[in-house]
Amino acid sequence: DQQVKQNSPSLSVQEGRISILNCDYTNSMFDYFLWYKKYPAEGPTFLISISSIKDKNEDGRFTVFLNKSAKHLSLHIVPSQPGDSAVYFCAASGSGGGADGLTFGKGTHLIIQP
Amino acid sequence: DSGVTQTPKHLITATGQRVTLRCSPRSGDLSVYWYQQSLDQGLQFLIQYYNGEERAKGNILERFSAQQFPDLHSELNLSSLELGDSALYFCASSVAFGAGGLGEQFFGPGTRLTVL
Numbered sequence: 037d038q039q040v041k042q043n044s045p046s047l048s049v050q051e052g053r054i055s056i057l058n059c060d061y062t063n064s065m066f067d068y069f070l071w072y073k074k075y076p077a078e079g080p081t082f083l084i085s086i087s088s089i090k091d092k093n094e095d096g097r098f099t100v101f102l103n104k105s106a107k108h109l110s111l112h113i114v115p116s117q118p119g120d121s122a123v124y125f126c127a128a129s130g131s132g133g134g135a136d137g138l139t140f141g142k143g144t145h146l147i148i149q150p
Numbered sequence: 151d152s153g154v155t156q157t158p159k160h161l162i163t164a165t166g167q168r169v170t171l172r173c174s175p176r177s178g179d180l181s182v183y184w185y186q187q188s189l190d191q192g193l194q195f196l197i198q199y200y201n202g203e204e205r206a207k208g209n210i211l212e213r214f215s216a217q218q219f220p221d222l223h224s225e226l227n228l229s230s231l232e233l234g235d236s237a238l239y240f241c242a243s244s245v246a247f248g249a250g251g252l253g254e255q256f257f258g259p260g261t262r263l264t265v266l
Contacts, residue, residue: 070254079152079240079257080193125193137183137195137208138255 039063040128042141050149055113057144059126062107066128070138071100071111074123083124084111113146121148153177154258156241162264168229171261175222175243181205182224183244183255184216188237199224231265238262 041060049055057071067088072080086093086100086109093100099112113120123145127138153176163169175182184196186209195208199218210216213231218224228235239262242255 072257077259079154079242079259081152082254082256085254127193136206137198138185138193139195140185140193142192 037062038142039066040126040139040141042124042126042144044144045142046145046147048147048149049116051118052115055111055116055120055146055148057111057113057124057126057146059109059111059141060107061109061128063128063130063139064107065130066139068129069100069102069109070127070129071098072125072127072140073120074125074143080125116146116148118148118150121146152256152258154241154243154256156239156258156261158261159259160262160264162266163231164266165231165233167231167265168227169231169263171226171228171239171241171263173224173226173241173243173258175224175241176256179243179245179256180222181244181255182218182222183242184210184224184226185240185242185257186237187240187260188234193240196226228263233265236263236265 070085071083074080084095084098102109123143125143126141155174157172180201183198187193196210197216198206202218216226238260240260242257244255
């Protein structure tokens with residue numbers, strides 16, 4: 037049973053436009069959410085996180101939105117750049133503040149078109 | 151470079167064998183996590199150690215075990231290997247929890263295990 041779902045295996049966006057990656061979760065005990073980016077032959081790299089007490093967190097070009105009632109979060113990248121082409125993983129954690137085992141989605145491959 | 155190192159980078163072995171994967175966390179990080187990434191299952195949490203003690207267990211098989219040593223490096227032992235154990239194994243580390251820490255985990259480059 038997949039507790040974290042990324043329903044789009046891939047997404048193609050033009051350079052300079054907004055990229056929106058979506059993630060749904062089913063476990064209401066999750067209270068900390070993270071986004072990771074992964075290039076081939078490398079480990080995942082932390083991008084941005086959000087606690088369940090917030091509904092938005094921004095860091096430069098990256099913004100994560102959390103809708104707890106819908107159990108949905110999204111990552112917005114504005115503007116999209118060629119270096120953003122990678123696989124993006126949504127991850128969730130329980131009450132350990134994110135410092136326990138993460139439950140990952142299967143990832144969305146983002147392709148930025150020039 | 152995340153600061154987390156993993157050795158070896160690649161490992162090829164036969165069914166029934168036993169292997170050990172090694173991880174050195176970032177300097178100052180007390181928590182070490184192990185994850186398995188296979189083609190069909192995605193990234194799955196296996197086990198977490200904090201300052202030498204097991205703290206959380208995920209989908210880790212009984213044939214697998216781990217430990218964290220006093221110098222905080224960790225080893226993941228996989229025994230009686232099966233074809234289905236072929237995967238990428240990632241180690242991650244974090245400072246800890248609380249004290250205002252965000253708990254984000256920093257991943258190593260992974261060990262690719264191939265079981266023939």
